[in-house]
Amino acid sequence: MATLKLTNVKKIYDKNVVAVHDFNLDVADKEFIVFVGPSGCGKSTTLRMIAGLEEISDGTIEIDGEVVNDLQPKDRNIAMVFQNYALYPHLTVYENMAFSLRLKKPKMSEDEIYQRVTNAAQILGITEYLTRKPKQLSGGQRQRVAIGRAMVRDSKVFLMDEPLSNLDAKLRNQMRAEIILLREKIDSTFIYVTHDQTEAMTLGDRIVIMKDGYIQQVDTPQGVFDMPANLFVAGFIGAPQMNFFDAQLVKDGDKYFVETEGHRFEVTGEKGKALKEKGIESRKITLGVRPEHMSLAAGKSENALECALEVNEMMGSELHLHVTTENGKRIIVRVPTISMDEKFRHSLHHGTPIYVTFEGKAMHFFDPETTNNILL
Numbered sequence: 001m002a003t004l005k006l007t008n009v010k011k012i013y014d015k016n017v018v019a020v021h022d023f024n025l026d027v028a029d030k031e032f033i034v035f036v037g038p039s040g041c042g043k044s045t046t047l048r049m050i051a052g053l054e055e056i057s058d059g060t061i062e063i064d065g066e067v068v069n070d071l072q073p074k075d076r077n078i079a080m081v082f083q084n085y086a087l088y089p090h091l092t093v094y095e096n097m098a099f100s101l102r103l104k105k106p107k108m109s110e111d112e113i114y115q116r117v118t119n120a121a122q123i124l125g126i127t128e129y130l131t132r133k134p135k136q137l138s139g140g141q142r143q144r145v146a147i148g149r150a151m152v153r154d155s156k157v158f159l160m161d162e163p164l165s166n167l168d169a170k171l172r173n174q175m176r177a178e179i180i181l182l183r184e185k186i187d188s189t190f191i192y193v194t195h196d197q198t199e200a201m202t203l204g205d206r207i208v209i210m211k212d213g214y215i216q217q218v219d220t221p222q223g224v225f226d227m228p229a230n231l232f233v234a235g236f237i238g239a240p241q242m243n244f245f246d247a248q249l250v251k252d253g254d255k256y257f258v259e260t261e262g263h264r265f266e267v268t269g270e271k272g273k274a275l276k277e278k279g280i281e282s283r284k285i286t287l288g289v290r291p292e293h294m295s296l297a298a299g300k301s302e303n304a305l306e307c308a309l310e311v312n313e314m315m316g317s318e319l320h321l322h323v324t325t326e327n328g329k330r331i332i333v334r335v336p337t338i339s340m341d342e343k344f345r346h347s348l349h350h351g352t353p354i355y356v357t358f359e360g361k362a363m364h365f366f367d368p369e370t371t372n373n374i375l376l
């Protein structure tokens with residue numbers, strides 16, 4: 001059982017670098033939280049403050065309701081896995097994993113150490129490497145040893161700082177799946193740092209999106225995808241990035257329309273309903289539409305933007321079409337290839353006319369001044 005609570009936590013490094021401003025977060029027992037955001041946004045700093053490796057400048061950190069601000073890292077019952085593994089090169093895998101247990105007071109029996117190390121090794125699939133030295137292992141195997149070393153300690157809170165960032169793409173995918181399995185096997189609360197949005201989306205029960213030391217949004221993966229709190233989150237989550245347009249939202253009786261690039265689109269579905277419920281009047285907005293929520297129309301029509309193809313990126317199961325509108329605005333459209341007409345596909349060259357349309361239920365509306373989602 002381990003809940004975690006951060007209240008108004010702040011970090012100012014010397015020379016007045018404010019790395020983290022007023023961080024507030026409640027983590028439930030056994031929850032898997034992911035901190036995500038661009039380089040320098042304060043992810044590692046926050047994690048290190050939770051671990052006790054970095055002093056906090058203001059606020060409180062509680063574990064299971066107990067304020068731990070002044071507790072030493074070793075007294076916080078927290079395990080941490082770092083990006084660079086930090087294994088001892090001269091020790092075997094077994095001894096690397098046993099290391100922290102041997103430092104415990106009162107002394108832990110060899111039997112108990114053996115049980116814990118072999119049990120963790122089995123869960124992680126590294127039993128056959130226990131007698132090897134780290135340099136005799138692949139990157140992914142070393143990564144597992146680093147995780148195993150944290151696992152044996154039976155910690156209530158598991159902190160991981162970009163643990164997969166120096167693995168190749170294939171190993172990353174594999175280890176990502178293993179972390180999901182690991183999580184089911186051990187009873188810990190997890191805080192996981194990454195700047196990879198796929199990791200954030202697939203691993204997190206909830207995601208904390210950070211920028212410049214400020215939390216931008218805390219929500220489930222589906223929540224941040226469907227209802228991004230502001231332009232930054234909208235652009236950060238989802239690849240390729242969401243397309244943005246200067247637009248006018250028009251309330252016409254019971255209906256809403258969006259006017260942009262000389263065209264008019266009706267807002268439908270939940271989005272239309274939400275605008276009505278909020279009683280939103282006609283106004284200027286920044287319109288957001290994800291590339292995968294755009295589609296190609298057969299030809300010129302009232303509900304299609306007339307564009308010209310710039311770049312066609314073939315991704316296998318889909319094409320990423322970079323096109324420019326009549327006004328010279330660059331947008332990206334993601335189209336599945338599976339049911340695409342072969343003749344059409346071969347006609348795609350620089351300059352080919354492309355007619356782009358999108359559904360009214362897939363639109364996002366932001367305030368151009370504050371950048372906030374007007375529906376939140």
Ligand SMILES: Nc1ncnc2c1ncn2[C@@H]1O[C@H](COP(=O)(O)OP(=O)(O)OP(=O)(O)O)[C@@H](O)[C@H]1O
Pocket residue numbers: 013014017018019037038039040041042043044045046195
């Ligand atoms: N020891 C330090 N002294 C002064 N400033 C620091 C120190 N450590 C970090 N910073 C600054 O604090 C800010 C947050 O750094 P932090 O390492 O937490 O970012 P991060 O989100 O983990 O980034 P990355 O994705 O690159 O690991 C940065 O501006 C960084 O330069």
Ligand SMILES: [Mg+2]
Pocket residue numbers: 043044045
């Ligand atoms: Mg970091």
